[in-house]
Amino acid sequence: MTNGRTSDIVVIGGGLIGTAVAFGLRERGLDTVLLDEGDVALRAARGNFGLVWLQSKGAGLREYTSWTRKAVDAWPGFASKLRDVTGIDVRYRRPGGYHLCLSDAERDKRAAMVARIRPGQPHDARTVMLERDELKARLPFIGPSVVGGSYNPLDGDCNSLALFRALHEAYSVRSGDYRPGQAVRRLLRGKGVYGAETAEGTWWAPKVVIAAGLGLVDLGRQIGVGPVVHPQQGQIIVTERVKPFLDVPISQIRQTPDGTLLVGDNSGGETYETPTSLSVMHHLANRAVRMIPELSDIRIVRSWVALRVLSKDGAPVYQEAPDWPGVFFFTAHSSVTLAPMHVTELSRWVADGAIDEEARAFSTARFS
Ligand SMILES: Cc1cc2nc3c(=O)[nH]c(=O)nc-3n(C[C@H](O)[C@H](O)[C@H](O)COP(=O)(O)OP(=O)(O)OC[C@H]3O[C@@H](n4cnc5c(N)ncnc54)[C@H](O)[C@@H]3O)c2cc1C
Structure with a gap:
């Protein structure tokens, strides 16, 4: 020693x-x-x-909503401070963010969660449910399987x-x-x-x-x-770079400023194992293409599993x-x-x- x-x-x-x-x-x-x-x-x-994400935080604990709101408010100053101290640009942006639903059951579940969080959310940062037509007007590239979704104006992302x-x-x-x-x-x-x-x-x-x-x-x-805490697997797939078309993050799909798409839309097992699974990749890719049909021609270049650190x-x-x-x-x-x-x-x-x-x-x- x-x-x-x-x-x-x-x-x-x-x-x-x-x-x-x-x-x-x-x-x-x-x-x-x-x-x-x-x-x-x-x-x-x-x-x-x-993701730098407010819309789904606090369903079980109201204080989590206001804590996250404070974090989101602090993010612009925080990102510039990091740039000043280190010279590193963490590519933070806050264009608002979406979550897409592919069935009535998914939409009802999302709406119930949004309703549970709503009383704790300040007026200017409320998560709202959007019908398909409204979503289609805002995100013209979504496919016919998208039945609705949720949106929060303060959501964003960064290069984590x-x-x-x-x-x-x-x-x-x-x-x-x-x-x-x-x-x-x-x-x-x-x-x-x-x-x-x-x-x-x-x-x-x-x-x-x-x-x-x-x-x-x-x-x-x-x-x-x-x-x-307990572990929960989360698998992410990464595509080749394509011309930027997605300038807002969707909780299941985001495009980085250099054109790479990330897809991550699953909650895996409570295990410490981290092998990637072909069936999960298939599930993720399938859902992503139903959300944005144009993705069907884009090649996947890699995938990984990381463990979420979850409290009860x-x-x-x-x-x-x-x-x-x-x-x-x-x-x-x-x-x-x-x-x-x-x-x-x-x-x-x-x-x-x-x-x-x-x-x-x-x-x-x-x-x-
Ligand atoms: C798939 C996935 C997607 C996610 N997406 C998002 C997102 O979009 N937005 C978001 O806000 N969050 C997201 N998260 C969550 C975020 O990554 C975690 O909240 C965060 O990494 C947790 O930080 P941590 O420091 O607690 O744990 P970690 O980042 O895991 O770090 C723990 C560290 O402790 C060290 N360590 C462990 N045991 C010991 C020991 N005995 N002695 C010394 N060192 C030790 C490890 O080496 C490790 O470096 C996601 C997580 C996953 C898995």
């Missing part, structure tokens, strides 16, 4: 949440060590769809790999201490400090942030917290461990969308040593 040191805060997990929080902590001038296990599997941070790179770069520009290849296997208690033990050493700090994605299952157990109700969990004061655990399925809040608010809570009263709704107490 040759490594390890004492700092103000140890952040475990260099994915989307951990890196955002670590950057925020460095912005506050705190001596921060960011430990990451490494790319042993396709992490959610590298395999997601890149650029976002991930920008967060790491911003942390580095702010002289953050990043240690890749450090899987934390044990959490230790010392006098007024906690230790994060890896094969190479132990990193000590009075405060620890666990932002380890699915790694929270094991680390949580060590601090007396039951399973908070799909909403974020932000909490200080009851029996380990100073140890915080953070997880959220929509951490592209919520990145600005993770940089500013989560880092402030950790710096202050307490989670804001208004964010207490995100504790695990809601599950009991």
Whole structure:
């Protein structure tokens, strides 16, 4: 054991949440060590769809709607700040976003969800259901199978790999201490400090942030917290580049500014396995072509499966461990969308040593 040191805060997990929080902590001038296990599997941070999405957030937890609204409002300033600090353009755009339905049953289900969220949504950012004719007027390329859909004017997307790179770069520009290849296997208690033990050493700090994605299952157990998250497979297919025609994101299909189309419209199994499936590809491609028939001539160039990090109700969990004061655990399925809040608010809570009263709704107490 040759490594390890004492700092103000140890952040475990260099994915989307951990890196955002670590950057925020460095912005506050705190001596921060960011430990990451490494790319042993396709992490959610590298395999997601890149939506910055409000329209479906909060069906089970109203506070999730307003939290996401704050994130969406913060996004333009956040994207320019990342560009100023790192020179990286994360290609954020907010043209509004759609979700398309291919049957009456899908449309009714969507309408019921939109109705559940509606009371929590501010007037200027309400998700609305649109009939086929209205959709066709706005998106002339949709096929005859589309029966309706939903729309929110504040939805958008970004290049999520650029976002991930920008967060790491911003942390580095702010002289953050990043240690890749450090899987934390044990959490230790010392006098007024906690230790994060890896094969190479132990990193000590009075405060620890666990932002380890699915790694929270094991680390949580060590601090007396039951399973908070579970995996869910998500497969995405990527096409060859074609002339840009889709300048608004649809939750199931988006086109990047360089012409690539991404299709991702499935909820796979609750397993840690990540093989791609031909039948899922077929299902995704088939639905995409029914939504936009022109896609039938476009070639698929690759596909991947990444694991969603889901809580029981799909909403974020932000909490200080009851029996380990100073140890915080953070997880959220929509951490592209919520990145600005993770940089500013989560880092402030950790710096202050307490989670804001208004964010207490995100504790695990809601599950009991
Ligand atoms: C298919 C798919 C599509 C998605 N689409 C969107 C989208 O459109 N919009 C959106 O907002 N979100 C989307 N997401 C969700 C988003 O990617 C996740 O919310 C986000 O990546 C979660 O961040 P995280 O830091 O909690 O986990 P991760 O990004 O998975 O990072 C966790 C990190 O912890 C590290 N780690 C784990 N255990 C340990 C340990 N013991 N010691 C040290 N390090 C450890 C891992 O190496 C990893 O780097 C999508 C996810 C998937 C899978």
